[in-house]
Amino acid sequence: MVRFVLQRFLGMLSVMFVVVTIVFVIVRVAPGDPAAVMLGPDATPADIEALRTRLGIDRPLVMQYVFFLGQLLRGDLGQSIFLDMPVASALLDRAEPTFFLTLFSILIAAGIALPVGIMAAYRRGTFFDQSVTTLTMLAASIPSFWLGLILIQVFAVRLGWFPVAGYGGPDASLMTRLSHLVLPAVALGVVSSALITRFTRASMLDVLNDDYVRTARSKGMSEFRVVLRHAFKNALIPVLTVIGLTAALLISGAVVTETVFSLPGVGNLVVSAVLRRDYPVIQGALLVIAAIYVLINFGIDMLYLMIDPRVRY
Amino acid sequence: MAAASDAYAPPRLLTLILQRKTLAVGLLILAVVTLLAVLAPLVAPYSPSKLSIVNRLKPPGAEWFFGTDEFGRDIFSRTIYAGQLSLLVGAAATAFACVVGIALGIVAGFFRKADALVSRVVDAMMAFPDILLAIALVAALGPSLATVIVALGIVYAPRLARIVRASTLVIRELPYVEAARALGVPTWRIMTRHVLRNLVSPILVQATFIFAYAMLAEAGLSFLGVGVSPEIPTWGTMIASGRQYVGQADWMTVFPGIAIVLTVLSLQLVGDGLRDLLDPRLRKDL
Numbered sequence: 082m083v084r085f086v087l088q089r090f091l092g093m094l095s096v097m098f099v100v101v102t103i104v105f106v107i108v109r110v111a112p113g114d115p116a117a118v119m120l121g122p123d124a125t126p127a128d129i130e131a132l133r134t135r136l137g138i139d140r141p142l143v144m145q146y147v148f149f150l151g152q153l154l155r156g157d158l159g160q161s162i163f164l165d166m167p168v169a170s171a172l173l174d175r176a177e178p179t180f181f182l183t184l185f186s187i188l189i190a191a192g193i194a195l196p197v198g199i200m201a202a203y204r205r206g207t208f209f210d211q212s213v214t215t216l217t218m219l220a221a222s223i224p225s226f227w228l229g230l231i232l233i234q235v236f237a238v239r240l241g242w243f244p245v246a247g248y249g250g251p252d253a254s255l256m257t258r259l260s261h262l263v264l265p266a267v268a269l270g271v272v273s274s275a276l277i278t279r280f281t282r283a284s285m286l287d288v289l290n291d292d293y294v295r296t297a298r299s300k301g302m303s304e305f306r307v308v309l310r311h312a313f314k315n316a317l318i319p320v321l322t323v324i325g326l327t328a329a330l331l332i333s334g335a336v337v338t339e340t341v342f343s344l345p346g347v348g349n350l351v352v353s354a355v356l357r358r359d360y361p362v363i364q365g366a367l368l369v370i371a372a373i374y375v376l377i378n379f380g381i382d383m384l385y386l387m388i389d390p391r392v393r394y
Numbered sequence: 395m396a397a398a399s400d401a402y403a404p405p406r407l408l409t410l411i412l413q414r415k416t417l418a419v420g421l422l423i424l425a426v427v428t429l430l431a432v433l434a435p436l437v438a439p440y441s442p443s444k445l446s447i448v449n450r451l452k453p454p455g456a457e458w459f460f461g462t463d464e465f466g467r468d469i470f471s472r473t474i475y476a477g478q479l480s481l482l483v484g485a486a487a488t489a490f491a492c493v494v495g496i497a498l499g500i501v502a503g504f505f506r507k508a509d510a511l512v513s514r515v516v517d518a519m520m521a522f523p524d525i526l527l528a529i530a531l532v533a534a535l536g537p538s539l540a541t542v543i544v545a546l547g548i549v550y551a552p553r554l555a556r557i558v559r560a561s562t563l564v565i566r567e568l569p570y571v572e573a574a575r576a577l578g579v580p581t582w583r584i585m586t587r588h589v590l591r592n593l594v595s596p597i598l599v600q601a602t603f604i605f606a607y608a609m610l611a612e613a614g615l616s617f618l619g620v621g622v623s624p625e626i627p628t629w630g631t632m633i634a635s636g637r638q639y640v641g642q643a644d645w646m647t648v649f650p651g652i653a654i655v656l657t658v659l660s661l662q663l664v665g666d667g668l669r670d671l672l673d674p675r676l677r678k679d680l
Contacts, residue, residue, distance in 0.1 A: 099518035104530075111534040218666070222606070222658035224613050227633055227651035230640055238641030245640075333523025337614045341637070351526065355533040355620050367530050371521040378521075 082386065093379045100371045105149055108364050109142070119162055119358045132162070136361070158365035163357050168365035172347060178248050179339070179346035182262055182269065183331045189270025190277055190331075191324055197274075198281025198320075202289060203308060213278065221275035225334050229268035229341040236264060246343040265342045269334045273327050280323040284316035291315070318385060325381040329374040410671055417667020423660035427653070431477035438471035442627055451643045461645035463635065469645060473653050476627040481657070483543055483628070484609040488601050490547025491608075495554025496597065500585055502555065503562025512555065519552040524607065525614050532620050542621050546611055550604045557596055565589050595672035602665035606658045613654050629654045 108115070116132040117124065124132075133139040136159075137148050152159065158168035201213040237245040243264050249257040288294065289312050297311045298304075336348035343349070347366060354362035411417050430437055439459075446466030454461040460469035502512035519527070531545035565571060566589065574584050615621030616630025617637075624631050629650040636646025 095514060096517050096521060099514050100521055103515075103518055103522075107530050107534050111536075218662050219655070219659055222610075222655050222662055224610055224617075224633075224651070224654055226614060226617050227647065227654065230633065230637060230647045231651070234640050234644050234647075330523055333525050336523075336526055336529070337618060340618055351529065352618050352620065355529055355618075358533065360533075363530055363533055367522065367526065370523060370526060371518075374521045374523070 085386070086383070089379060089382050093375055096375055097372060100375065101150065101153060101368065102146075104364055104367050104371070105146055107367070108360050109145075111360070115358070115360055119360065135160070153368070158368065159361035161354075161359055161362045163354075163359045164362070168361050171350060171362060172365060172369055175345060175347045175350045177346075178258075178262070178344045179332065179335050179348060181259065182265055182335050182339070182344065182346060183328060185262055185266035186269035186273060186331050186334070187324065187328045189266055190273040190327060193270070193274040194277035194281055195320070198278040199285055199308060199313060201278070201282045202285030205286060205289075210282075213282070217275040217278045220272055223272055224337075225268050225272045226337045226341045228272060229265060229338055232264045232268055233341070246341075248345050261342070261344070265335075265338045265344060268341075269331055269338050273331060273334065277320070277323055277327055281316070281320050284319040285312060288312045288315045317388065321384060321388075322381050325377050325384075329377045332370050332373065411667075414667045414670055416663045417671060420660045420663025420665075420667055423656055424664060427477060427657050427660065428481060430474050431481055434471075434474045434478060438468075438474045440468040440471045442467065442472045442475040444468070444471075451639065453643075454645050460649040461643065463632075463643070463646055464639065469632075469649055472627045472632060473629070473649050476629050476632055476650060477653060477657075479539075479622070479626060479628045480609060480612060480630070480654070483539070483546070483612045483622075484605050486543040487546035487550065487608040487612070488605045490543060491550035491554055491604055492597065492601055494547060494551035496558050496590070496593075498551065499555040499558025500562050500589060500593075503559040504566060504581070504585055504589070509559070513559070516552040516555050516559075519549075520556075522549075524549050525611050528611055528615060529618070529620055532615060537620060537622070539622050539626070542612060542615060546608045549611070550608060553604060554597065554600055557600055558593055561593050561596055562589055565592055595668075599665055599669045599672060602661055602668060606661035606665065609654065609658055609661070 111118065114129065114133070115138060116129045116136060120128055120132060130139075137145055140148070156169065158172070160166070161168050161171050164171050197213055201210045204210050233245055236242050244261050246261075248261050289308075291312075293315075294307060294312050297307045302311075332347075335346060336351055338344075339346045339348035340352050347370075350362065351366045353359075354366070405413075411421065434442075444467060446462070449458070449462050449466040450464055452458050452462040452466070454469075458468050458470065460473060463469055463472070498512050498516070502509045502516075522530075528542075528545045528549050531548060532541050535541040535545065571584060571588055574588055579588075612621060612628065613630035613633070616624075616628045617634045619634065621630060622628055624634065632650035633647050636643065636650070639646050
């Protein structure tokens, strides 16, 4: 088991190393001089040269790469040009809305998907099951930003139940801030629930006809107990995997949804950085989000070890 | 025995399609959307760029089916014309992803030395959320129609590479490939004629889904203003311009959104139906 954990950990490190290299390459393939692009047409050659030195892009490419790796090992993600602050601090400042948005979205997605997926599998082939299959496909076809706009039209503008946009200002109470997250979380959660529902249904179908489920039934156990305690528990691994991966993907959905709802989160920061060509911020955000994805993957693997006694490596 | 095999006539393609409700419905919606986009100059009642300030923000009605926008342009005509570009970007990005993904996948599956490197890069690429990687690539390459296509192609190529590699690993060990090798057939010919031909089904199914994802991602990029120029009508840019008129002219966002949902839904239905049709394990008529 220790060997398996170590193997997965080393695998994760090697993927992270390639991720870092890809991020380095993406930012460097930008045509023209990044310093000149960032400073705009009014910049003097002296300004451009100063920024080149500050960013370290006046050195040879290999040196830049070594410097970049050294910086990362020290936990330094660089300095934002436009915010004039460390990228790590800028990301941390914006982490709260993104974290809660992702958390609520995954809770909504799982809250919809688990009961619906279990029920669809239990009533396989019925009208309910067919409707669920069609609706999940429809949900997966909806752009979350468009659903967000529709929710704003109905629940914020017409009914006035929720705020239209923003995060309630710096002095707002936690409840006020959270109320700003309801509509974006619903928009993201509904769209994400499609994938989890399909996986839950499929993995429940795999186990519902297994011998131990039949045995549980023949012992006179209630259907509720048979489905939840015996079948669902065994269908949990693929479901947990997809919930974990959806959580990571939600960060990507948050990039667009935060813009719709003007939430001051990481997604909004990335979009502004792209529009202002603030390369260090784009680079830092890409790295952190990819690292979270890789870590979640690693976490899921470790979870397998804990919840499934059959998994012994 | 001979009589039985003589009596068997393979079902015709149309019959096979009609037997699968999802595939038939998906193809029908996709055909309607594509035809409307291709025949836009004939179908659209107005020019997509015709300004009419006196008719700005008119609600949907007999004269303007989907209403008008802030410049008095007909939303119905713009939605149909926008379909041309949205479908083009989706199709081109899928084609790009197919070329890169198939090449990487087949090389990784065939040559063990290349496998380690390609697999690591594919794993790492898949650690980036789709739209975030696309945004970063467009930011690096500069926003334009071509870079959006290339960026989305790069984003989705690893998905295909992974599938092609896995299938190639299986096929390369099959006896007929071994026989071809023993006969001295050159490697490139084995790769293209013997391996690739057997990968058509999974590639086709995956490409349909990539088409759907690419259309969603393109709409997202255009909505954020980091994709194609906001002046070019795509369903994403139309929703972005309607955003300022939420509550005042909801039709500006509703109709282009419905166009995206219908097209993406049709592609997902086609992908699902194709998987059912092409995967022998799922075939009910064999």
